[in-house]
Amino acid sequence: MQKPCTPDIKCWRLTYFCQKRNLNWLVILSRNSQVKMESRQYQLVVLGSGGVGKSALVIRLVTDNFLEDYDPTIEDSYRKQVVIDQRQALLDILDTAGQEEYTTMQDEWMREGKGFLLVYSVTSQSTFDDIKKFKDKILRAKDMNRVPMVLVGNKCDLDRNRQVSLAAGKALAAEWGCPFMETSAKERIRNEECFFEVVREIRKQDAAKRPAPKSNGTKKKDEKKGGGFCSIL
Template identity: 40%
Template sequence: MSKAKAQQPQVIHKVIMVGSGGVGKSALTLQFMYDEFVEDYEPTKADSYRKKVVLDGEEVQIDILDTAGQEEYAAIRDNYFRSGEGFLCLFSITEQESFQATVDFREQILRVKNDDTIPFLLVGNKADLEDKRYVSVDEAQERAKQWNVPYVETSAKTRANVDKVFYDLMRAIRDRKMEASRQTNGKTSSKKSKKRKCTIL
């Protein structure tokens, strides 16, 4: 019995990084994974990372898929989105275009998931480049409010809020899974009670 308990599969939270090319998805991922800042990283394809972390006292695994920004095939991109349980949608605060692109990413994700309550964080990266800012905090917060999602500014360079965005998203994924299992259990127990009533009749 104790053996089976020890081999209990660890909870895995699947996170997908989305955003235009050059906004720092890989830099943010690598900073979270390895505590290092990689300035010139040229991803040609999506990369997958897995790490054991302690989330509110529970050991879990985070599975991060770092998409390459310009996915050539919509079908591949849709498959990535389908597999994700939560999304970090990045733009650079120094680049208005990347901020506008978040609208497309959000629409693509909602189309594939068909669910507008999917765990999702809007992330303004490169917060260390305040002097080159093009996207105001108010503008980004306004969009997050419209979408009913959190907005956080990060810097892969200084590590500001890097852990926060991953942990916040994992908490949202965990809460959603718990809610789903509660609903499933609720349905099964109500079915059982209905059956019992039928046997009495």
């Protein structure tokens, strides 16, 4: 049974609708809520050598399952709706092939992507060396000096087999001026966070591109406390 209710929060342009489910009330507040409703889509591309765990990271994020067996990817696309820093985001993730024979396709992926996850395995020095080539390819493909990217050292749960130190990853990220983190799709270590960090980098770039608002020499009146509107479902 549906019935109106009165929220405790004072709202401007108050519109609300209540629905009781299992004795709990689901509340969505547009300005007073911690979540800002936004339908922005983010095109993320996951790059790296074959076997570093790119698909495992993506599938863990999207389905919360761990991909045990290695099956070389050519091109797989996934979507997931998430909330990042209290803002809705639709992740459009492209999981790519790392093999050299797909170089032409890689160039196309790089041109289309807005943000990049550059993944190597901490158990393989060669994949760490290769990741530098991927970064250079991205900059050439997009004809830019800087793009939103995050450097990811995957398989950090296999520490006994480590070939790339944490310090080496940090140093390379500092050289590139991008975030860095070690992850494990198997153990759910920073698996979600690495994708979220790419979105944050895209948002930073977008904010930097926006022109500064013109000042007319007058100050705007402060908004009244409790402004906005709310909807209660």
